[in-house]
Amino acid sequence: MKSCHYSCGSQEHLLARRNFLGGLAGGAGAAMLGGLGSLVHPATAAELVRDQKRMLVVRMAGGLSQLESWDPKPGTSTGGPFRAIPTSVPGIHLSELLPHTAKQMHHLALLRGINTHESDHGKGNHKMLTGRKRMEGVSWPEIGAVVAKGLDEGELTLPGHVKISPGGTGGRSSDSAYLGPKYASMSIGGDKPLANSARPSDLKENAAARRDEFRCMLNDRFALRRRTAETDAYTQSFEQAEELVKRREVFDLSKESEKDRERYGAHDFGRHCLLARRLLENGISFVQVTHSNYDTHNENFNFHFEQLGEFDKPFATLVADIAARGMLDSTLIVVLTEFGRTPNINKYYGRDHWGKAWSICIGGAKVARGAVFGKTNEKGTEVTEGEVDAGHLFHTYLSALGIRSTKSFEIGGRKVPMADPAFGPIGEILT
Amino acid sequence: MKSDPKQAHLAREFKHDAPLINCRFDPTGKFVVATAEDRAVVRWNLEAESGEKLIFPKAHDSWARGIAFSKDGGTLITSGYDDTLIWWPVAAAKPEPIRKVKAHAGWIRTISVSPDGELLASAGNDRVVKLWKTADGTLVRQMEGHERDVYSTYFHPDGQWLLSGDLKGKVHQWEVATGKLVQTFDGKALNTYNGGQQVDYGGVRGIDLSADKKHLACAGLHKATNPLGAVSQPLFLRFEWETRKLIRSHVTEGVEGIGWGAIFHPEGYLIGCAGGKSGAFLLFWNAEEDKAFHKFKLPGTAREFDLHPDGIRVATAHFEKKLTITKLVAKAEEKKGEPGAA
Numbered sequence: 001m002k003s004c005h006y007s008c009g010s011q012e013h014l015l016a017r018r019n020f021l022g023g024l025a026g027g028a029g030a031a032m033l034g035g036l037g038s039l040v041h042p043a044t045a046a047e048l049v050r051d052q053k054r055m056l057v058v059r060m061a062g063g064l065s066q067l068e069s070w071d072p073k074p075g076t077s078t079g080g081p082f083r084a085i086p087t088s089v090p091g092i093h094l095s096e097l098l099p100h101t102a103k104q105m106h107h108l109a110l111l112r113g114i115n116t117h118e119s120d121h122g123k124g125n126h127k128m129l130t131g132r133k134r135m136e137g138v139s140w141p142e143i144g145a146v147v148a149k150g151l152d153e154g155e156l157t158l159p160g161h162v163k164i165s166p167g168g169t170g171g172r173s174s175d176s177a178y179l180g181p182k183y184a185s186m187s188i189g190g191d192k193p194l195a196n197s198a199r200p201s202d203l204k205e206n207a208a209a210r211r212d213e214f215r216c217m218l219n220d221r222f223a224l225r226r227r228t229a230e231t232d233a234y235t236q237s238f239e240q241a242e243e244l245v246k247r248r249e250v251f252d253l254s255k256e257s258e259k260d261r262e263r264y265g266a267h268d269f270g271r272h273c274l275l276a277r278r279l280l281e282n283g284i285s286f287v288q289v290t291h292s293n294y295d296t297h298n299e300n301f302n303f304h305f306e307q308l309g310e311f312d313k314p315f316a317t318l319v320a321d322i323a324a325r326g327m328l329d330s331t332l333i334v335v336l337t338e339f340g341r342t343p344n345i346n347k348y349y350g351r352d353h354w355g356k357a358w359s360i361c362i363g364g365a366k367v368a369r370g371a372v373f374g375k376t377n378e379k380g381t382e383v384t385e386g387e388v389d390a391g392h393l394f395h396t397y398l399s400a401l402g403i404r405s406t407k408s409f410e411i412g413g414r415k416v417p418m419a420d421p422a423f424g425p426i427g428e429i430l431t
Numbered sequence: 432m433k434s435d436p437k438q439a440h441l442a443r444e445f446k447h448d449a450p451l452i453n454c455r456f457d458p459t460g461k462f463v464v465a466t467a468e469d470r471a472v473v474r475w476n477l478e479a480e481s482g483e484k485l486i487f488p489k490a491h492d493s494w495a496r497g498i499a500f501s502k503d504g505g506t507l508i509t510s511g512y513d514d515t516l517i518w519w520p521v522a523a524a525k526p527e528p529i530r531k532v533k534a535h536a537g538w539i540r541t542i543s544v545s546p547d548g549e550l551l552a553s554a555g556n557d558r559v560v561k562l563w564k565t566a567d568g569t570l571v572r573q574m575e576g577h578e579r580d581v582y583s584t585y586f587h588p589d590g591q592w593l594l595s596g597d598l599k600g601k602v603h604q605w606e607v608a609t610g611k612l613v614q615t616f617d618g619k620a621l622n623t624y625n626g627g628q629q630v631d632y633g634g635v636r637g638i639d640l641s642a643d644k645k646h647l648a649c650a651g652l653h654k655a656t657n658p659l660g661a662v663s664q665p666l667f668l669r670f671e672w673e674t675r676k677l678i679r680s681h682v683t684e685g686v687e688g689i690g691w692g693a694i695f696h697p698e699g700y701l702i703g704c705a706g707g708k709s710g711a712f713l714l715f716w717n718a719e720e721d722k723a724f725h726k727f728k729l730p731g732t733a734r735e736f737d738l739h740p741d742g743i744r745v746a747t748a749h750f751e752k753k754l755t756i757t758k759l760v761a762k763a764e765e766k767k768g769e770p771g772a773a
Contacts, residue, residue: 077468080494081494081512081538082493082512083513166629268629292628293629295660297659298658299658347732347750347751348661348688
């Protein structure tokens with residue numbers, strides 16, 4: 001099928017690619033919608049092309065308890081009933097709820113000193129996914145959109161920002177803010193082929209091709225005089241859809257082996273992790289898998305046993321597979337959540353919201369393997385060393401992927417910092 | 432002395448340094464034992480004015496949930512979320528563990544001793560029900576068939592059957608002599624799968640059989656519209672033993688939370704302990720009605736309960752770091768001079 005002329009061979013298209021690679025800063029590229037400018041260290045540009053950087057986020061919806069996962073405090077009044085177990089890294093212990101993940105600790109690292117000053121679900125999620133405090137009337141792009149754009153080599157045809165969660169239908173979100181719809185997330189469920197991704201049976205191939213040629217002709221003619229950011233966005237969306245139809249098998253989990261499906265588990269999260277592997281292997285820049293639900297105000301321990309019992313093996317399998325396939329150096333892995341949970345155990349055996357002292361797991365790319373940065377006190381109520389906020393995390397994610405987090409996007413001729421300039425990357429955790 | 436639930440009143444209170452988890456009277460009625468979130472096993476002497484609180488050496492590597500006694504009351508057995516069973520001398524001045532047995536792969540949520548005192552049943556998160564010799568901790572047999580975590584066990588007074596209830600509300604009846612699964616009581620009303628939150632919630636939190644052996648009661652919860660937010664209502668199911676037919680769904684108007692346990696009083700009525708957002712209650716039902724004929728509000732948040740062999744005293748373990756004794760008689764009927772008489 002023939003593509004429209006300007007989008008595949010236009011001067012602007014070529015410039016975008018070169019801008020990304022750091023060959024041209026400003027100039028014609030800066031005039032483009034969301035032109036990248038020089039976002040990437042020149043020295044790493046070639047590496048980016050070669051290694052095809054990617055990011056995987058596992059979002060533990062509702063607020064994962066740090067005490068039942070990354071920062072256990074067994075035997076204290078806040079520790080709860082679970083014990084700590086050793087990991088593949090001497091000296092690092094995780095909750096006993098994560099025995100499989102513990103065996104992959106040498107591929108991962110922990111940040112145990114997070115203080116986001118935020119204990120509201122919506123605000124916490126916003127802060128963790130955008131690296132900025134939510135403000136009325138201001139929209140910031142989520143990390144997935146920033147990474148998809150930051151890693152866009154100018155040849156991004158499939159959506160570069162995919163979110164996997166139960167019930168996902170292929171719809172697009174507005175989470176890319178000013179970066180435009182090209183980098184907005186596509187939401188998929190993974191339990192069936194993408195909706196409306198196959199050519200209708202009554203539309204023959206040659207008829208579809210003729211129709212598309214006609215569309216391209218009209219597009220090109222229109223673009224000569226009246227091209228706008230909106231028409232560009234429309235064209236980009238159409239091209240992504242076109243490519244998606246051509247490569248719909250990328251999203252088809254049935255193409256994975258029965259053995260692998262068994263390894264990952266016959267439940268939503270297992271299937272989603274396997275799908276994440278498939279997408280990352282096929283060049284999707286950013287994949288986010290959501291696992292629910294950790295908002296355990298009631299019976300925290302029963303529910304964490306249940307939820308982490310489902311999370312542990314598929315996640316560990318995914319980490320091991322990424323490493324075994326030689327993708328770990330090019331793939332950033334982050335397990336995040338909107339906030340932690342209170343050290344104090346409430347009267348329902350629950351834990352409430354706690355943004356003051358909690359943890360995330362990070363690994364791969366330029367993250368030091370088996371490292372721990374940050375520390376909480378004996379009962380986990382305060383950060384005592386290495387305190388970081390969501391802004392630091394956002395910078396760190398980008399830096400781990402080789403993207404200069406201190407640079408700005410050019411949006412409509414105005415520079416907009418990629419990450420909150422009040423913060424910077426956590427150098428101690430990066431190699 | 433005949434009980435009168437409508438005259439229920441608080442009689443004693445014993446304090447600890449951490450929220451309590453469970454409590455049981457020993458068969459002689461002299462002691463009440465509780466477990467707590469600081470991993471402690473605590474004993475109080477009911478015959479002493481002071482209660483003579485004694486904390487056993489911390490031997491569990493996690494919270495202890497199960498409490499059971501040998502038939503003569505001389506030996507205490509506790510089970511923990513550390514997969515371990517521990518045998519203790521109940522009355523010792525300085526109790527030390529007699530025996531520790533690594534019994535399960537995961538939390539042991541429940542233990543029970545058989546009517547003849549010979550066997551101990553244990554079960555929990557590995558979904559396996561195990562039988563042990565009480566005398567020496569030897570494994571006798573294990574029964575597999577639960578598909579989810581096992582929350583409660585109960586020996587039929589005849590000693591022939593063992594019942595075990597799980598998260599999904601299934602109550603399996605096992606033949607003790609062979610380990611064979613005989614039949615299953617359907618208590619699925621005690622389980623809620625909340626699709627929005629993607630969690631399973633509920634379970635059979637307590638099991639008991641009526642003194643005439645005709646009715647089986649199971650405690651738990653239903654109407655869990657927000658499991659993660661502690662929004663649910665206690666539910667107590669009453670089955671006919673012979674037919675396994677559900678004959679009553681005992682509800683608790685005005686009470687939210689969980690039904691932590693169910694015990695048939697020797698005089699025939701059913702007692703439930705429930706609590707949550709609306710506070711803690713002891714509830715009393717007759718066989719003829721779904722609705723409770725009386726409810727008694729307890730202070731704070733109760734998490735477990737037990738009925739004393741005298742049929743008058745009820746112990747409740749509280750989040751508020753205390754154990755309370757409620758008496759099911761009028762204050763005037765208490766024996767003068769009895770420790771802690773209100």
